[in-house]
Amino acid sequence: MSVLKNDLILRTLRGEKTERIPVWMMRQAGRYLPQYMELRNKYSFFERCQTPDLACQITLQPVDIIGVDAAILFSDILVVPQAMGLEVQLIESKGPILPHPIHSANDLTRIRVPNVHETLGYVFDAIKLIKKELNGRVPLIGFAGAPWTLLCYMVQGKGSKTFDEAKSFCFQQPALAHQLLQMITDTTIAYLKEQVVAGADTVQIFDSWGGLLSKADFETISLPYIQQIVAAIKPYAPVIVFAKGAWYSLNEMAQTGAAALGIDWCTPPEMARKFAGNTVVLQGNFDPAKLLSPIPIIQTEVKAMLQAFGGQHHIANLGHGILPNVPVSHAKAFVDTVKEWQPNV
């Protein structure tokens, strides 16, 4: 394994002060890139995801084109439910469909905690290839969905604004819900460990629907499982936890031992720091829709965001995934502005 030429993000995750703020973007390997759209038009989602060479090409695109300080594995959080035995359909522009969702104890017998080598080996193969092709240019981020967010899809069977079926499943059948959450957690721990073994330098847990829960419910249904995952992975690689919208539990999330916490754009940086305490690294939080602004506005607002985070213990990122209609030059303006910025002391 070659030595990393750019390890800014890893040093930041270790709590070190760095010469500048590292930057990457959620969904940086995605639909705003014409080079990605070419491959998307040729290959189905699962072809792109399960063919290490395609996953590798896509993962590297934003490193080459945009100049981010980290690559993030091209994959999807729903490969885990699929590996557990649930059918997952990912039809472009339609969102995911799980035609046989989990509603009962009987449904739980249809899924299992799988052997991740047998079911997700293609991910580890992709990681090995990506690391080889990156050749030490930047670190590689692995990832998985948080158990609550995966439960949302496994119970609701599709995307939703409220995921009320998933929530009522947890409220009406809590024992069953916790059994399912534990199965997802056990699978995720094995999955992320092997991502690290294959070469991932850090991993991010995406709790995209954490913020649909009240604080009390988040800390019952979601956080304990995130905590288990952080505890299991932390000895091997630093863990970034991003629970979108769950600002109210930043303090509790910081106590999981996560190296960094993702912050969405609706949580002001100063408030995020106050809630999360002074130790943990914060990652975020530019409004993805603001990348549709004219470039001079992007530059001004990115600098304001960097200043608000205080110029250290910060990884610059968006507050959620980049939108498909963002011009590449705007994404690049975001990254370049971070790279050129120095704090006003």
Add this chain to the structure above:
Amino acid sequence: MSVLKNDLILRTLRGEKTERIPVWMMRQAGRYLPQYMELRNKYSFFERCQTPDLACQITLQPVDIIGVDAAILFSDILVVPQAMGLEVQLIESKGPILPHPIHSANDLTRIRVPNVHETLGYVFDAIKLIKKELNGRVPLIGFAGAPWTLLCYMVQGKGSKTFDEAKSFCFQQPALAHQLLQMITDTTIAYLKEQVVAGADTVQIFDSWGGLLSKADFETISLPYIQQIVAAIKPYAPVIVFAKGAWYSLNEMAQTGAAALGIDWCTPPEMARKFAGNTVVLQGNFDPAKLLSPIPIIQTEVKAMLQAFGGQHHIANLGHGILPNVPVSHAKAFVDTVKEWQPNV
């Protein structure tokens, strides 16, 4: 006009301590009620909304069936864009469609600040009829959408998870956006004033998409217009402001002079009180999905919510609209639990 027999909510809005916490539910006149579904199956949305007798029947249903402490006018926030000259289609189960959205200065010439008597007279007729039929049983709440939330639909042309077109309109063409926001504001002020003249005892401003904006953007794009509306209506009736998800600006919202602030279920009551200060009344914030829990759980959790709000300067409500699949008995359990509750001092 008959004297109100139950003015709990109005006394609470005036800052008085009351013998118990008043309670109503957002979308209480809605799809979970079989009596509503009967009328919904017979009449289109605009027939129900524009026929005072139907709007009156629907408005009164939850007062009779569930026993809430206030009626809220049956209508929709999109009657305002319609009155301004924009076509609005409300097709059941499909969400609103505005086929000719606003994208340019030229589009703005297609709309106007209308004479509300000419365009929205049916609403004032409905209010007069409702007040007569209520016969003083409970107060009537009027309402309107916040200018930012109406802009979302007027620019995006339909519902959206992110309303990124509406946001980029504001970011790319701020002068035009502010011109549109001012037109909506002027219309809304005239509209709400006439609702009060017709008999509404209080009005609520719904900023359903406030929480999609960062704090800085909320305070540029949304709050100044809410502020104008509150200032204009406050001399005539107390104003409730509900900006879903905009917890980060509760302090600034309290300073508008609103009598009460709506709180969603993701903002813990104690934090809401801390952010909003001690003067303003808080309204909320039961998770609508939690009404799908078994009744004993609903009762326990409602009591915990009431206790967390401290037993005064509080109007019990959901944190967002009631879901269509909630059993009527569960909605009634919510209301009854509030009515029977006394604080642990």
